[in-house]
Amino acid sequence: MTGSAWPQLPVEGWVDTRDTFTLWLQVVGKIRIARTPLLNHWWNAPLYLTGRGLTTSLMPDRPGRSFTIDLDLVAHRLDIVTTTGEAGSMALEPRSVRDFHAALMGRLDELDLATEIWPVPVEIPGAIPFVDDEVHHAYDxxxxxxxxxxxxxxxxxxxxxxxxxxxxxxxxxxxxxxxxxxxxxxxxxxxxxxxxxxxxxxxxxxxxxxxxxxxxxxxxxxxxxxxxxxxxxxxxxxxxxxxxxxxxxxxxxxxxxxxxxxxxxxxxxxxxxxxxxxxxxxxxxxxxxxxxxxxxxxxx
Structure with a gap:
């Protein structure tokens, strides 16, 4: 087996995008935490690989209705899909964390999926609350x-x-x-x-x-x-x-x-x-x- 399937991932070449993308995923991940029961070792928090990118997996809304948030990292689109047939999406493109947070929360509101999260990043020294972060806005x-x-x-x-x-x-x-x-x-x-x-x-x-x-x-x-x-x-x-x-x-x-x-x-x-x-x-x-x-x- 050769290494041709393994892409080059130079940190220096995408650090600004990496940091912005991490913060976007923190918004998505905090929605999953808010919507799911605590599972040992915070296993209700992570995201999972799919054939197109990443997913939250199913999250409950109410009896008879659940939903997923999926990030298509080939077409560069975020999709919200409910089990009752409704859907919403937004482009993944250069935009600030503040704008991403507002847009995603807006899509959830439109689908009657309003979700309250703690809007502060974790594991980042000197973190800027999502609603104030105009610093991180890169997306390659x-x-x-x-x-x-x-x-x-x-x-x-x-x-x-x-x-x-x-x-x-x-x-x-x-x-x-x-x-x-x-x-x-x-x-x-x-x-x-x-x-x-x-x-x-x-x-x-x-x-x-x-x-x-x-x-x-x-x-x-x-x-x-x-x-x-x-x-x-x-x-x-x-x-x-x-x-x-x-x-x-x-x-x-x-x-x-x-x-x-x-x-x-x-x-x-x-x-x-x-x-x-x-x-x-x-x-x-x-x-x-x-x-x-x-x-x-x-x-x-």
């Missing part, structure tokens, strides 16, 4: 499509990795706080309260997210070159960071507190899937071994 359609195509390839490999585990694991989903596509494995044991410190995320948010011991991995479109695959354990076991992360291009990043593998190293490999799976498996084994998981009970 080609770059967004490339990002989605990269996530399709990443998600495909994460699904293979997830299938090796029979214990509790999360879906492969896109967390819109930092725009990372991830899957998480659980040992089955509880974890100490998370120390917090994430911007605009109260202690209750992190306590719910990390209520149990985890090994988590995914892709984040930040950092160096074309973004990073990452893998971490919470709580971090003694000896974890000194374990081998698999591929020669992988390392432990002291600043992030995670193992990382450059996306560019995977994309350029003769067999990208094999390199990424090596990283995912090696770093999971580092977590499970040093934390003494009951591996025989949770691994296929």
């Amino acid at each position: 359609a080609e770059a967004v499509t490339r990002f989605w195509r990269g996530m399709v390839e990443t998600g495909r490999v994460l699904d293979v990795f997830r299938a090796r585990f029979v214990g509790k694991s999360s879906p492969v989903h896109l967390f819109w706080g930092a725009l990372d596509l991830a899957t998480t494995r659980f040992s089955g044991r509880g974890a100490p309260p998370h120390p917090g410190g994430v911007p605009n995320c109260g202690p209750h948010v992190m306590h719910e997210a990390y209520s149990h011991e985890v090994s988590s991995a995914g892709y984040w479109p930040g950092g160096e070159e074309e973004g990073l695959f990452y893998s971490y354990a919470y709580p971090e076991p003694d000896g974890f960071r000194t374990c081998s992360p698999g591929p020669s291009a992988a390392r432990f990043d002291e600043e992030l507190g995670e193992f990382v593998l450059p996306y560019a190293a995977v994309r350029a490999a003769d067999d990208p899937d094999a390199v990424l799976l090596d990283f995912l498996q090696s770093t999971y084994e580092a977590a499970a071994t040093t934390a003494r998981w009951d591996r025989a009970a949770v691994e296929r």
